[in-house]
Amino acid sequence: MLLFNSRTRSKEPFTPTNRERVQLYVCGVTVYDDCHLGHARMLVVFDMMVRYLRYRGYGVRYIRNITDIDDKIIRRAQETGESVAHLTSRMIDRFHEDQAALGVLRPDDEPRATEYIPAMVALVEKLIERGFAYFASNGDVYYRVERFPAYGALSGRRLDELRSGSRIEVEEAKRDPLDFTLWKAAKPGEPAWDSPWGPGRPGWHIECSAMATTLLETPIDIHGGGQDLEFPHHENEIAQSEAAYGAPFARCWIHNGFVQVGAEKMAKSLGNFLTIRAALKRFDRETLRFWLLASHYRSPILFSDALLAKSRTGLARLYLALRGLATTPGSSGLVRTDPWQARFEAAMDDDFNTPEALAVLFEMAREINRLRDREPEAAATLGACLRTLGATLGLLEHEPDAFLRGAHSDSDTSWIEQRIEERRLARLAHRFAEADRIRDELARQGVLIEDGPEGRTLWRQSSQ
Numbered sequence: 001m002l003l004f005n006s007r008t009r010s011k012e013p014f015t016p017t018n019r020e021r022v023q024l025y026v027c028g029v030t031v032y033d034d035c036h037l038g039h040a041r042m043l044v045v046f047d048m049m050v051r052y053l054r055y056r057g058y059g060v061r062y063i064r065n066i067t068d069i070d071d072k073i074i075r076r077a078q079e080t081g082e083s084v085a086h087l088t089s090r091m092i093d094r095f096h097e098d099q100a101a102l103g104v105l106r107p108d109d110e111p112r113a114t115e116y117i118p119a120m121v122a123l124v125e126k127l128i129e130r131g132f133a134y135f136a137s138n139g140d141v142y143y144r145v146e147r148f149p150a151y152g153a154l155s156g157r158r159l160d161e162l163r164s165g166s167r168i169e170v171e172e173a174k175r176d177p178l179d180f181t182l183w184k185a186a187k188p189g190e191p192a193w194d195s196p197w198g199p200g201r202p203g204w205h206i207e208c209s210a211m212a213t214t215l216l217e218t219p220i221d222i223h224g225g226g227q228d229l230e231f232p233h234h235e236n237e238i239a240q241s242e243a244a245y246g247a248p249f250a251r252c253w254i255h256n257g258f259v260q261v262g263a264e265k266m267a268k269s270l271g272n273f274l275t276i277r278a279a280l281k282r283f284d285r286e287t288l289r290f291w292l293l294a295s296h297y298r299s300p301i302l303f304s305d306a307l308l309a310k311s312r313t314g315l316a317r318l319y320l321a322l323r324g325l326a327t328t329p330g331s332s333g334l335v336r337t338d339p340w341q342a343r344f345e346a347a348m349d350d351d352f353n354t355p356e357a358l359a360v361l362f363e364m365a366r367e368i369n370r371l372r373d374r375e376p377e378a379a380a381t382l383g384a385c386l387r388t389l390g391a392t393l394g395l396l397e398h399e400p401d402a403f404l405r406g407a408h409s410d411s412d413t414s415w416i417e418q419r420i421e422e423r424r425l426a427r428l429a430h431r432f433a434e435a436d437r438i439r440d441e442l443a444r445q446g447v448l449i450e451d452g453p454e455g456r457t458l459w460r461q462s463s464q
């Protein structure tokens with residue numbers, strides 16, 4: 001397998017220290033509000049990677065943290081009149097609901113920052129001891145960036161450029177505008193933990209260094225997150241962890257691209273976001289996943305209703321091929337090493353090229369349609385393989401009919417089935433004009449019917 005390493009800006013062979021226990025750490029979410037589709041991309045991209053690595057026979061230990069203390073959380077709790085703990089536990093519950101609704105597998109561990117404060121304090125102490133951090137006059141502790149020569153290596157930035165381009169006001173307490181907070185002294189009324197520097201709370205960057213080095217052995221095989229975390233968050237994580245332990249922190253850095261609305265990144269601060277739960281009211285979870293995986297994970301991806309509709313149509317083509325075949329989701333194993341399976345793996349092995357992998361699934365669907373009548377057993381075998389490969393992307397896990405019937409509610413469904421039955425009786429009685437009227441009436445409701453073999457009538461949403 002080849003993975004693109006942000007640190008070297010090139011594709012490198014994937015050679016984990018122990019293939020039974022690939023260590024993957026991904027920066028998770030800050031729980032102060034509902035997550036939007038930008039977060040969904042991170043969740044789905046790394047879910048796809050974990051599923052595929054496991055399919056490829058790797059054992060994976062997947063850690064994704066939760067930031068449950070920071071300025072935004074404190075501000076939001078003041079606005080809503082809740083305690084910080086109440087707000088974060090409420091938002092974590094909602095985050096877990098979103099994750100499950102997207103079909104994203106839970107990580108093996110989901111450390112919360114507030115549960116690792118002693119490890120963070122110990123790490124800050126170590127950095128002070130080794131001369132990489134200092135206690136400032138305002139009560140905060142800062143990391144001394146110029147002491148770490150490799151600073152900027154991940155994101156390809158140079159210290160002098162950063163300094164001259166820096167729009168950060170030189171805070172009096174900092175020795176250098178590039179220095180960043182490791183420990184923040186608490187203001188009255190803020191949540192605080194004891195430390196050698198007085199009551200306070202950890203800076204955001206130190207959280208991940210402490211949790212990753214507590215839960216995993218360094219060097220971590222893969223450290224991931226959204227592209228916006230590359231600088232400064234991941235740069236700072238490297239500076240902290242490598243200065244404290246004098247050893248490499250992570251071997252491969254993976255960053256997923258943004259979700260864009262028009263020319264802008266989808267972001268809470270820009271107000272152009274759609275929450276995961278709002279999106280799931282409009283689109284099926286697999287439609288969202290298909291849309292997220294139809295572009296390579298490093299490319300920007302555009303959000304639009306038209307693209308989502310196109311994703312649903314694409315997915316429906318795969319389900320139409322599966323309809324009527326005797327397969328169940330992901331159940332079959334791979335009964336036949338056909339050329340499609342090898343091509344799917346070649347695409348995924350090449351830095352998780354999901355657009356290419358999806359193209360192989362479409363070719364399989366065409367082949368199933370070609371074989372269906374002449375060689376039904378071969379079609380079913382290929383269908384089982386299609387489902388197994390789809391499952392590594394978190395797709396094709398619905399029953400084909402259930403997916404193709406789409407957003408119709410149970411009461412719609414029983415009305416549709418009743419009309420189809422009335423049409424059948426009309427045809428039996430040779431009342432063809434009435435039968436056609438019923439078909440047209442259903443079409444006006446967006447329901448397309450097809451008369452299949454043995455007098456069975458199938459239906460689906462007509463947009464597919």
Ligand SMILES: [Zn+2]
Binds near residue numbers: 028208233
């Ligand atoms: Zn992080």
